[in-house]
Amino acid sequence: MRSLIKDLPLARKKIYIIPTRFGIVFIAGLFTMLLTAAAYANNLVYLLTFLLTAILLIGMAETHNNIRAVSIHRVEVEPAEEDDFVTLKVWLKNHGDQPKFSVFVGLQGKAFKKYNGMTQLISQKSLSSVCFKFPANKPGVYTLPKLKIFTIFPLGLFYAWRLQHQEQSYFVYPKPQGQQRLPEKSMGLGEDQGMQNRGGDDFRGHEKYIPGENQRHIDWKAYARGRPLLLKKFDFGDPRVFELGLEKIQALKTEDRLRQLSQWVWECHKNQDIYSLDLAGSSCDAGNGGHHLRNCLKLLAEHDVWKAS
Amino acid sequence: MTEGRVNENIRYWTLALIAFHFLLYILDIPVWVAVASFSALFYRVLVEKQILKLPGLSIKLPLVIFSVVGVVIEYRTILGQEPATSLLILAVSLKVLESVRYRDVLISLLLCYYLLVGKLLLVQSFVMTLLLLVDVMLVSFVILQLHQFKSSDRSLIDMIKPISIMVLKALPFLLFLFFFFPRFSTGFFKLQVPPPPGSGFSSKLDPGDLSSLALSDRVAFRVKFLQGNPPPIGSLYWRGGILWKNSEMVWEREDQKRYPNTGLKNLLEAEPLITEVSLEPQYGQFLFALDRPYKVRFSDPKKSSRLHYRRGNSFQFPVNLSQRVLFNVESHFATRDYPLSEEERELFLQVPGPPSPRIQELLDRWMKQSEFPLQRSQFITRFFKTQGFRYTLQPGKMTQKTVDEFLFTKKVGFCEHYAAAHASLLRWMGIPSRVVIGFQGGQFNAIDNYYVVSDKDAHAWTEFWDEKQQTWIRQDPTAGVAPLRLAVGGRAFFQVSEDQRNRLTSADDFLNLQNSGLIGYLSQAKLYFDAAAHRWNLFLLKYDFNYQKKLLASIGIGNMNRWILFLLSVFLAGLFYFLWKKRFYRELWGRSKVEKIYASTCQFLARQNSTRLGYEGPQSYKKRLLMDFPGAKNEIQTFFDTYTEIRFAKSTAKIDLLQGAAVKLRKQIRRHGKLPAS
Numbered sequence: 001m002r003s004l005i006k007d008l009p010l011a012r013k014k015i016y017i018i019p020t021r022f023g024i025v026f027i028a029g030l031f032t033m034l035l036t037a038a039a040y041a042n043n044l045v046y047l048l049t050f051l052l053t054a055i056l057l058i059g060m061a062e063t064h065n066n067i068r069a070v071s072i073h074r075v076e077v078e079p080a081e082e083d084d085f086v087t088l089k090v091w092l093k094n095h096g097d098q099p100k101f102s103v104f105v106g107l108q109g110k111a112f113k114k115y116n117g118m119t120q121l122i123s124q125k126s127l128s129s130v131c132f133k134f135p136a137n138k139p140g141v142y143t144l145p146k147l148k149i150f151t152i153f154p155l156g157l158f159y160a161w162r163l164q165h166q167e168q169s170y171f172v173y174p175k176p177q178g179q180q181r182l183p184e185k186s187m188g189l190g191e192d193q194g195m196q197n198r199g200g201d202d203f204r205g206h207e208k209y210i211p212g213e214n215q216r217h218i219d220w221k222a223y224a225r226g227r228p229l230l231l232k233k234f235d236f237g238d239p240r241v242f243e244l245g246l247e248k249i250q251a252l253k254t255e256d257r258l259r260q261l262s263q264w265v266w267e268c269h270k271n272q273d274i275y276s277l278d279l280a281g282s283s284c285d286a287g288n289g290g291h292h293l294r295n296c297l298k299l300l301a302e303h304d305v306w307k308a309s
Numbered sequence: 310m311t312e313g314r315v316n317e318n319i320r321y322w323t324l325a326l327i328a329f330h331f332l333l334y335i336l337d338i339p340v341w342v343a344v345a346s347f348s349a350l351f352y353r354v355l356v357e358k359q360i361l362k363l364p365g366l367s368i369k370l371p372l373v374i375f376s377v378v379g380v381v382i383e384y385r386t387i388l389g390q391e392p393a394t395s396l397l398i399l400a401v402s403l404k405v406l407e408s409v410r411y412r413d414v415l416i417s418l419l420l421c422y423y424l425l426v427g428k429l430l431l432v433q434s435f436v437m438t439l440l441l442l443v444d445v446m447l448v449s450f451v452i453l454q455l456h457q458f459k460s461s462d463r464s465l466i467d468m469i470k471p472i473s474i475m476v477l478k479a480l481p482f483l484l485f486l487f488f489f490f491p492r493f494s495t496g497f498f499k500l501q502v503p504p505p506p507g508s509g510f511s512s513k514l515d516p517g518d519l520s521s522l523a524l525s526d527r528v529a530f531r532v533k534f535l536q537g538n539p540p541p542i543g544s545l546y547w548r549g550g551i552l553w554k555n556s557e558m559v560w561e562r563e564d565q566k567r568y569p570n571t572g573l574k575n576l577l578e579a580e581p582l583i584t585e586v587s588l589e590p591q592y593g594q595f596l597f598a599l600d601r602p603y604k605v606r607f608s609d610p611k612k613s614s615r616l617h618y619r620r621g622n623s624f625q626f627p628v629n630l631s632q633r634v635l636f637n638v639e640s641h642f643a644t645r646d647y648p649l650s651e652e653e654r655e656l657f658l659q660v661p662g663p664p665s666p667r668i669q670e671l672l673d674r675w676m677k678q679s680e681f682p683l684q685r686s687q688f689i690t691r692f693f694k695t696q697g698f699r700y701t702l703q704p705g706k707m708t709q710k711t712v713d714e715f716l717f718t719k720k721v722g723f724c725e726h727y728a729a730a731h732a733s734l735l736r737w738m739g740i741p742s743r744v745v746i747g748f749q750g751g752q753f754n755a756i757d758n759y760y761v762v763s764d765k766d767a768h769a770w771t772e773f774w775d776e777k778q779q780t781w782i783r784q785d786p787t788a789g790v791a792p793l794r795l796a797v798g799g800r801a802f803f804q805v806s807e808d809q810r811n812r813l814t815s816a817d818d819f820l821n822l823q824n825s826g827l828i829g830y831l832s833q834a835k836l837y838f839d840a841a842a843h844r845w846n847l848f849l850l851k852y853d854f855n856y857q858k859k860l861l862a863s864i865g866i867g868n869m870n871r872w873i874l875f876l877l878s879v880f881l882a883g884l885f886y887f888l889w890k891k892r893f894y895r896e897l898w899g900r901s902k903v904e905k906i907y908a909s910t911c912q913f914l915a916r917q918n919s920t921r922l923g924y925e926g927p928q929s930y931k932k933r934l935l936m937d938f939p940g941a942k943n944e945i946q947t948f949f950d951t952y953t954e955i956r957f958a959k960s961t962a963k964i965d966l967l968q969g970a971a972v973k974l975r976k977q978i979r980r981h982g983k984l985p986a987s
Contacts, residue, residue: 043849044437048422
């Protein structure tokens with residue numbers, strides 16, 4: 001029988017609904033009103049009580065309807081740094097013929113209760129996006145908890161929700177942290193310019209913005225034209241080459257060494273140096289650019305030490 | 310989701326709604342409560358304008374204490390309707406001083422509903438019904454706006470539309486619940502509320518009392534004739550009570566005794582007139598009924614039994630009437646009374662002293678002219694008519710309150726002056742008499758065939774005892790000075806100015822004046838409104854358990870068990886409809902049937918030695934069967950393909966096809982049999 005129910009259209013989008021705290025107070029209020037009407041045999045109080053009861057019932061149906069034909073269309077998770085916030089962008093699709101109002105998206109689980117986002121309106125047969133953040137704890141690779149679509153529209157008397165599983169994982173990178181300087185053995189192709197910032201003003205092109213990068217270089221004009229957040233890249237002259245690795249750092253806990261590496265990776269990226277990463281077991285060949293940076297950061301996040309602690 | 314401050318618009322709306330609910334009570338609450346509550350609202354507006362800051366706990370806590378103490382000092386208690394109302398209003402005011410967040414706004418709005426309930430307990434009327442509907446719409450509208458969260462700038466119509474649709478959808482539920490929810494109780498509690506403001510009848514009639522009552526335009530009661538033809542307006546006397554203690558121009562009654570209702574004699578002479586009276590709340594305990602009433606009935610027999618019967622065919626409520634009541638009255642025009650006892654004769658002949666010489670002279674002359682009480686009484690009326698007496702709403706004050714002063718000095722008065730003087734003069738002539746107070750006339754509402762009697766119709770007249778006929782006879786001395794007042798009713802009469810009145814000579818003139826031009830249309834519209842309001846008010850009063858039982862009996866739900874059964878079946882029908890609409894049961898039922906057909910077919914095939922193996926799905930089973938039963942190739946193909954289709958389709962519409970395929974398959978396999986294993 002169980003397998004049978006699974007196929008049913010109703011079961012496929014199981015919606016739960018319970019009264020909110022206000023709803024409970026409201027129902028209790030209706031009950032006292034009913035008692036008052038009976039005690040004083042007052043037909044107008046009966047009328048008021050029944051009108052509010054009817055509105056309560058309609059409100060319940062409307063709350064249920066408000067998420068009935070809404071499903072999650074696509075989810076985008078931006079990777080985050082440790083102790084920062086993970087940004088989640090969810091596209092909701094309204095399959096129904098009626099517009100939906102004030103639909104929230106959150107995550108299942110008590111820890112995420114406070115974090116959610118809302119879209120005011122999803123027109124019929126269309127998409128709407130919801131953005132919200134939730135705290136990222138330790139670095140690592142996480143699977144996204146079940147997403148919760150919920151609403152209390154229109155009267156706040158009932159809380160209806162539906163859970164939807166979305167196969168998606170996200171990375172939490174270790175925080176760039178540490179005082180150590182980049183390893184000295186740099187194989188500069190040109191002259192060694194040390195650590196000072198080499199400014200350049202030859203515009204080289206755009207690169208996708210990664211959260212954590214210096215916002216000073218974001219091309220806001222391009223963003224205003226409707227393009228995603230892009231970084232303006234300038235030519236810094238000839239790049240240097242660094243070989244980064246866990247064994248380059250001594251006398252620290254592994255976690256802090258990884259954070260130090262993260263710091264170096266960012267530094268190299270900002271200076272447009274070429275760098276490679278070696279984490280004893282996994283490694284990343286020399287390279288540069290946004291894609292390379294992300295691969296390196298992922299490597300740092302995937303390290304076993306995060307899983308252990 | 311519901312944290313944080315709410316939108317500024319909604320905060321203003323909430324404040325406006327609260328102010329609206331305070332206004333409902335503005336006349337009922339002590340002045341200081343009104344001032345405090347509106348100051349709180351005003352303070353809050355200043356906070357919203359960022360001129361002031363919200364008060365802290367150190368200010369709010371003393372305010373709470375002051376409120377409670379204030380109410381206790383005002384009422385000497387905190388129990389009961391009035392102190393509870395004041396406390397509720399103060400509580401909402403205090404809430405106003407702190408509500409910023411979502412939850413506070415909701416609680417404030419919920420409290421508004423309670424303020425409304427309090428008002429509904431006091432006033433049940435058509436206007437209150439409209440107000441209730443509007444109020445629920447407004448409060449729900451604000452609650453809905455609150456949940457739109459960042460409500461963007463939409464047009465007002467767009468904002469009102471959703472809540473209007475919701476209320477429309479709610480109407481069927483409302484009607485069902487309202488008509489069928491059993492009204493088990495006829496009221497455990499009685500409200501202890503004061504009568505409405507304004508004067509009314511009391512057990513003492515001073516000259517000037519009635520004329521001040523007639524200044525008001527309030528409706529006193531509405532009457533519908535259920536049996537018998539309504540008499541002309543001039544003969545519509547509504548009896549309140551009788552006064553017999555005479556001190557010249559002041560009449561009163563003294564005892565508060567209850568008398569047994571002796572009724573009237575010789576009632577069989579004519580059919581009684583039966584009227585249905587809906588009496589508005591009023592100051593005093595008089596019950597007004599068509600003269601002369603002998604039986605009063607409420608739909609609730611308990612209420613009828615609590616009624617007091619008073620001397621002289623009058624009825625009285627045990628307490629001041631604070632809410633509208635509905636009752637039926639049986640009255641008779643032509644009556645005979647029981648003979649006067651000696652004690653009563655003495656009572657109705659009592660005089661404060663001898664008349665003044667001037668009056669004595671008059672009386673001697675009249676007594677010489679006739680020995681009949683009726684004629685003597687008419688002499689007095691004629692005296693009023695011929696000696697330049699004036700009838701007015703502003704009779705001015707009487708200094709001595711003697712008949713002499715009235716007859717020879719003032720010569721100006723309202724009906725109570727004439728009635729009092731008339732009855733006094735009769736007594737001095739040795740005729741037992743009494744003053745009757747009540748109403749005379751009324752405005753006929755032809756739309757729903759009822760009379761509206763208002764304070765303008767307040768009236769007093771006299772009755773004297775006719776020894777020969779052994780009955781009390783009504784004599785209205787006002788007929789001598791203002792016959793038109795009696796013919797057209799007080800409301801129509803006083804609508805025109807005194808100068809104009811003197812020019813009008815017949816009742817038709819008044820009617821023409823009333824029905825002419827814009828005033829005519831307006832009064833016509835007023836009649837329609839009053840008719841609708843009256844209908845609704847009657848319904849609100851009538852719709853109790855007994856009425857409900859009658860209504861249900863008329864649609865075939867006679868007794869309680871059937872009623873419960875009816876409610877239960879409607880509930881279940883609703884539930885099933887809901888589930889049906891969700892296709893839950895339809896699908897589940899259909900699917901289980903599909904599985905049954907499949908299972909029984911598999912069992913049949915098992916009996917043919919081709920048992921389905923545990924791991925085999927329909928398609929792989931089909932492949933094996935096709936080899937086992939080559940004779941039934943088509944049938945097997947159809948059955949399994951149909952099954953697979955239904956099994957993975959959204960609907961079970963093709964269930965009949967499957968059933969047919971199963972039957973054909975069996976038939977074919979039975980005919981051809983299994984291919985022997987090679």
